[in-house]
Amino acid sequence: MALLVMKFGGSSVTDAEAMRRVAQRVVTARRGGSQVAVVVSAMGDTTDDLLDLAGQISPGTLPQRELDMLLSAGERISMALLAMAIQQLGVPAKSFTGAQAGMRTDTAHGRARLLDVQPERVRRTLDDGAVAIVAGFQGISTDDDITTLGRGGSDTTAVALAAALGADVCEIYTDVDGLYTADPRIVPSARRVTRITIEETLEMAAHGAKILHLRAVEYARRFTVPLHVRSSFSDQEGTWILVGRPLTEDTMEDPLISGIAHDRTLAKVTAVGIPDRPGAAAAVIEAVAGAGVSIDMIVQNVSTSQADTSDLSFTLPEDDGPTAVAAVRRLQESMGFADVLYSSHVGKLSLIGAGMRSNPSVAARLFSALADAGVNIEMISTSEIRISVICDQTNLDQAVRAVHTAFELDAEEEAVVYGGTGR
Amino acid sequence: MALLVMKFGGSSVTDAEAMRRVAQRVVTARRGGSQVAVVVSAMGDTTDDLLDLAGQISPGTLPQRELDMLLSAGERISMALLAMAIQQLGVPAKSFTGAQAGMRTDTAHGRARLLDVQPERVRRTLDDGAVAIVAGFQGISTDDDITTLGRGGSDTTAVALAAALGADVCEIYTDVDGLYTADPRIVPSARRVTRITIEETLEMAAHGAKILHLRAVEYARRFTVPLHVRSSFSDQEGTWILVGRPLTEDTMEDPLISGIAHDRTLAKVTAVGIPDRPGAAAAVIEAVAGAGVSIDMIVQNVSTSQADTSDLSFTLPEDDGPTAVAAVRRLQESMGFADVLYSSHVGKLSLIGAGMRSNPSVAARLFSALADAGVNIEMISTSEIRISVICDQTNLDQAVRAVHTAFELDAEEEAVVYGGTGR
Known part of the structure; x- marks a missing residue:
């Protein structure tokens, strides 16, 4: 039975x-x-x-x-x-x-x-x-x-x-x-x-x-x-x-891509002008993790503001924003970086599909669809079956629609609308 | 502590x-x-x-x-x-x-x-x-x-x-x-x-x-x-x-009588004209108890309706009334009694006080107070510290007030009014 x-x-x-x-x-x-x-x-x-x-x-x-x-x-x-x-x-x-x-x-x-x-x-x-x-x-x-x-x-x-x-x-x-x-x-x-x-x-x-x-x-x-x-x-x-x-x-006939998730609940913290020495970025991330904040994505690149420094950005749940900013600010003077920036106005789009494993063209198609839609990509992270990008929250809905169409996921009929409960 | x-x-x-x-x-x-x-x-x-x-x-x-x-x-x-x-x-x-x-x-x-x-x-x-x-x-x-x-x-x-x-x-x-x-x-x-x-x-x-x-x-x-x-x-x-x-x-100076309780939730069943032979009353009471009904008071006296018979009355919770009547009716033909009467219109007044044990005049004072108030007593039961009487429900409030006064329980100021919850 x-x-x-x-x-x-x-x-x-x-x-x-x-x-x-x-x-x-x-x-x-x-x-x-x-x-x-x-x-x-x-x-x-x-x-x-x-x-x-x-x-x-x-x-x-x-x-x-x-x-x-x-x-x-x-x-x-x-x-x-x-x-x-x-x-x-x-x-x-x-x-x-x-x-x-x-x-x-x-x-x-x-x-x-x-x-x-x-x-x-x-x-x-x-x-x-x-x-x-x-x-x-x-x-x-x-x-x-x-x-x-x-x-x-x-x-x-x-x-x-x-x-x-x-x-x-x-x-x-x-x-x-x-x-x-x-x-x-x-x-x-x-x-x-x-x-x-x-x-x-x-x-x-x-x-x-x-x-x-x-x-x-x-x-x-x-x-x-x-x-x-x-x-x-x-x-x-x-x-x-x-x-x-x-x-x-x-x-076998299922599409390569299963779906597109999006998230509006994230924020982004940027430490600007971190001196370019080994371990500097790690110290910032450790301080944030030590404050009990779970970090989502991290990007480091050469700073546009000052030579021989870099900018470190990471995303995190919006609720943890103030905690993370405080943790980073505590390091600012001792490490000598220029500023701490905070934005809760970020959006994340994630393209998910098991087919991605064996198909390198997926990323290219995603980036090109976003470019065509005029959406600027701020950060990228990937797993074997997912590619996520961070963009401005204002562009998120547009980005989701553009990618949905680019991957030929559109149905002929409109769907019912989501609800959902907390428990 | x-x-x-x-x-x-x-x-x-x-x-x-x-x-x-x-x-x-x-x-x-x-x-x-x-x-x-x-x-x-x-x-x-x-x-x-x-x-x-x-x-x-x-x-x-x-x-x-x-x-x-x-x-x-x-x-x-x-x-x-x-x-x-x-x-x-x-x-x-x-x-x-x-x-x-x-x-x-x-x-x-x-x-x-x-x-x-x-x-x-x-x-x-x-x-x-x-x-x-x-x-x-x-x-x-x-x-x-x-x-x-x-x-x-x-x-x-x-x-x-x-x-x-x-x-x-x-x-x-x-x-x-x-x-x-x-x-x-x-x-x-x-x-x-x-x-x-x-x-x-x-x-x-x-x-x-x-x-x-x-x-x-x-x-x-x-x-x-x-x-x-x-x-x-x-x-x-x-x-x-x-x-x-x-x-x-x-x-030592507390009054002899602690208080007067009353109950409007009782009913009375009477088996009329039960043949005057040993065990007849017991058979009726046993049948009722066997149906799961708990009996409150019992009175048996010589029937006014027919020679060599008696009437048996008992009180019980009103909710059990139909069950009790059905149990008594089942005996009616085999025992040969005349009728079964039912009334839910009964009231019970109970006078309670530890002082009653040693004071035989309490009962006399109670009955006289009820007589003066024109209340007819239908049944009586007593314990060492309680006397209860059954009367017509219409007279119950009047009976309670008369007895309260007779036993000098009245206060000079009026009390707040009762409420109460079920749990």
Whole structure:
């Protein structure tokens, strides 16, 4: 008998009617002969409502342990209601908290990492023929405190549960019907991708595509969990994410390029006029890393401002901007460089595709498409299956559209528009 | 150092402002030098809102296991917010679920009974100088499922926690400032009782007074937990409930009678014309008890309708009325009695006071007061510290007022009016 993990985000369970629709889908899968474990997020606005209450009580920084306790109530409500809705349709169902489902985490409240998954009660429930419903986003720490897994946490719960149960597939239900070759809000002619490798999905998630959380994709790759991203509002197949591209005739015809991700959440720091001596650039990067900032891309080149000096630029998450600038400024006098520049007005475009490995013309085609569109490339970084460029944020949408067209990704019909939730 | 358990019901934590007021009270107690454990119910309307959602999803009977999972979210929200509010005032605080606080119950969802209380984490938290906040109303079953304790459950949690911790006192905060000699909505001149024995409180709770739940009072008596019922809106002392009346000069002057409880939730069943043979009455009562109905009072007397027969009347909770009538009707033909009568229009007045033990004139004074007020007594039952009478429900308020005056319980000023919550 097939074992299916179905994950429903908050936008799939906004109210009683949506809950009944999800229940009907679960029941159909169960009656179709599969064992079904469901992972569910908090209903629609629950998290925001709880945060609002907390903000009224504690205007400053919220204490993380208690915030996790508070927010974990959200899944408790949605999973109990979903169990009721499924039972109402005549199929037995039981809900389980993160702790009951054996989701053991470290003690990092608000961004806990899973250490161990022991879903014995879930397995027993499935073996009894019932549907097991597991709270997404939450676990219990090694100190027996309630923890939450941070953004994208419910996806991670679903993938981890699928891995621990040895599920045949982990279905991620969302409000769009799969992964697209680009964000349809920017490229209306973006096409739904029917199959994609998990490595490409990882690059997409890491470089700005928001539909699946990076951590969940990493987990899926590590434990070889096949994912199927699809819409909770239709029965049509979505995007299958597979570990290693299956060399069937069908996929042989898949395009070279899987898609284009973009990211508007980055900033750029430049140290201007660093003296041209060994180790100078490394000292700057070390100082920034030492402040806990994760650096995205780095470029060093000869300074235009002063002889025998160079400029060092790096990109980083915008939220870490002030920390990074402060860290660099602390070095400015001792190292004797001219200035520190900061811009949050940068955009990143990433072209992703397994086909890139064996096809050197991809980079040339990308740069030429950007040049034709009048987009200036500020920085470049590459992996085996990705090329990313940094440009001015003003040009980002235009750049995405130009590259999408240049790689012949445009569909004939317009796509539905992305949404998405945080858990 | 004194150890204090403070229990706050849902009406004490209706919103952020009320939550801050409760936090201030807890912090004042902690700074005053006591160790403080807090038991808190779900905020104001949370339970009703969750039940409403569940009703939209599952219009029939709600599955109890999932209902407990759902409702337990309510305390999770209130206790996390209260911990934040206390921390905001500079005092460390940690919240604990029923499971984390060691509240082990049987598996009777919706009305679980505590089997064992092992509050090790609460104790460690108190020893660390922090305030421990425990979810009222909920526990974890021997099957590791979330359970709720039913109506009055948070009071039971508080008393059980106080017993397990060996607390010096369990303070029950509510929206009135103590126990009254009668319900002030009926007797505006009712007086607040400053001290009362736990046995009298038990009789009050068992016979219709709603301020403390019977189960919590039973628990307090069994484990000798001193209770202090007081208002969350004022600093004034409320009612102290003590195990064994302390024979101080102060209490020597306490009135003979502690108060008058009343109950409008009963019904009366009468089997008319039961043949006058041994065991006939017992057979009727056994049939009713066998149907799971708990009988309150029983009266048998010679029937006025037919010679050599008697009428048997008993009172019972109104909700069990149809079940009881059906059980009696099943015997009617085989036993050959004339009719089964049912009335939900009965009222019960109970006069409670430890002084009654040694004072036979109390009953005479009660009956004479009722006669003077024109109230007809239908049934009577007594214990060592209580006399209860059944009358027509129409006369109940009048009866309560007349008896209150006859026993000189009237205060000079009018009381505040009762409220109260379900958990």
